[in-house]
Amino acid sequence: MRFHRARKALIPLATAAILGVTLAGCSSGGTPPASTTPKEDLSGVTLxxxxxxxxxxxxNFEKVLAQFSSETGAKVNYTSYGSNVATTLNTKIAGGDPPDVAVIPQPGLLKSLAQAGNLIPLSADTLATVKKYYSQDWIDLGSVDGKTYGVWFKGSNKSTVWYNTKVYQNAGADVPKTWDDFVAALQKVSDSGVPGLSIGADVGWPLTDWFENIYLRTAGAAKYDQLTNHEIPWTDPSVIDALTILSKLWSNSALIEPGGAQRTFGDSVTEVFGNPPKAGTVYEGDFVAGxxxxxxxxxxxxxxxxxxxxxxxxxxxxxxxxGNAAIQLKDNKGAAALMSYLAGPEAATIWVKLGGFTSPNNGVDVSNYPDDTSRQIADALVNAKTFRFDMSDQAPSAFGGTSGSGEWKILLDFYQNPxxxxxxxxxxxxxxxxxYGK
Known part of the structure; x- marks a missing residue:
């Protein structure tokens, strides 16, 4: 299903709300979170x-669900929709067989589903839990027309560049602060005999993150908001400037490992951190750690x-x-109980301890993050002078979140012909x- 909506119906996010999103998961406290799992017996319930x-x-998520099952008796079946969340979910809805609960990465998709009447608002108890443990900005991201539908179970810092320390040391490459230093570091790594950068872009979504990071830094926050809402065209000079920077990088075959258009994101990580490493650097969000x-x-x-x-x-x-928001698509007590569980700190803490996960839930003790790196990730997100939610995730799903079409396909084509x-x-x-319908 393609989404054709007017801009005002797409994402009614106030600029102040986006600027103010905080990673509440960096709260402190010395005691583990109290269980928020519902006490009712859900034996015989299948979700x-x-x-x-x-x-x-x-x-890791299945371990979260397993704890819910252990404490309630409910059986939970998990299905991965892969990169085609919007298409698959809408197909399931159209066929009358949606999941009880889905966790989706796109505010634009959440809003379109809510506006189409396909979502169940949070119960009063779950909403109270969300208000207790989440900043208002995350609540706003999950709300449509005054009703709250989403629990932002997972947050992410998508401005992290990961590197193999041994490769960098061998090449004499320093950790860069500026873009010119970044390119220079990649060149040093490549000169040492290992490609400087591995990219996995087979379905296109990692390329949208490249563009967004560059665009936010070159065009600024105000234009980022305008482009997000399609208030300025993609032919604007600010877009051309960002694409030009990407063109210079992606066309430099001396720096980039070949085959990125066929490589998965996961494989690009393995290329850098496998034994032996086949590249020195990979860009993507904090989830690379997992x-x-x-x-x-x-x-x-x-x-x-x-x-x-x-x-x-x-x-x-x-x-x-x-981030990834849990949404409820079926009106039953098991689904409502799972939403309540995902809203509390207990569920998030399970994954936090496993690594590769950052929680927006302020009931999660920072000491539960497993290492200094994960705390560094959280710190970078909290203390950024400018924060913006992923642009493609705010767009209509047909444009910003569908494999083989829209921004994913166009940027993949650009990667192959930069x-x-x-x-x-x-x-x-x-x-x-x-x-966008305009």
Whole structure:
């Protein structure tokens, strides 16, 4: 299903709310969170839960669900929708067989589902839990027309660049602060005999994160908001500037490991942290840590570290963030109980301890983060002078969240032919005009 909506119906997020999103998961406190699992017996209840997580993330989330099952007696079946969350979920809804609960990464999708009448608002008890443990900004991100539908179970810092410390040391490459230093570091790594950068872009979504980080630093927060809401065209000079920077990087075959258009994101992580490493650097969000831990023998904080996405033209520290919101699609007591469980700190703490996870829940004790690196990730998100939620996740799903179409496909085409800057901008504008409905 494609989404054609007017801008005002798309994402009614106040700029102040986006600026003020905080990672409440960095609260302090010396006691573990009290259980928020419902006390009622759910024996005999079967729930179907879906999300986009697979691999290590799926395994960790299934441990969260297993604890819910242990404490309530409910049976929970998990299905991964992979990269096609919007398409698959809407197909299930149209067929009359949606999951009881889904966890989705796109505020735009949440809002369209709510506006179509496909979501169940949070119960009064769950809403009270959310208000207790979440900042108002995260509540606003899960609300539509005065009703709250989403529990932002997972947050993410998508402005982290991960590197193999041994590769960098061998190459004599320093941790960069600026974009020019970043390119220079990649060159040093490549000169040492290992490609500087591995990219996994087979379905396109990692490329949207590249664009957003560069655009936020070159165009600024105000234009970022305007482009997010399609108030300026994708042919705007600010977009051309960002695409030009990407073009120079992606067209430099001396720095980038070949095959990125066919490589998965997970495989790009393995390329950098496997034995032997086949590249020195991989860009993506804090969830890279989970892939490193599950797919390689590298140790976070020793073999594998990250630095903040570099400053461009003197830009202040900035973070593009994301998250995954739990939503309820079936009106039954089991689904409502699971939503209540996911809203509390107990559920989030299970995954926090496993690594590769950052929680917006302020009931999660910072001491539960397993290492200095995960605390560094959280600190970077909290203290960023500029924060913006992932642009493509706020867009209509047909434009910003669907494999094989919209921004994903167009940027993947651009990655494979990075000289076509003007053509890429025009293609993005044409797709945005169709999918935003203006």
């Amino acid at each position: 179907n839960v879906a999300a986009d997580w697979s691999g290590a993330e799926q395994a 892939n490193i831990t599950s797919q390689t023998k590298s140790v976070i904080g020793t073999d594998a570290k990250f630095y903040d996405f570099p400053s461009i033209n003197g830009s202040d520290p900035a973070v593009v963030g994301g 000289t076509n800057i003007q053509g890429t901008a025009k293609a993005l504008e044409a797709a945005a005009t169709a999918d």
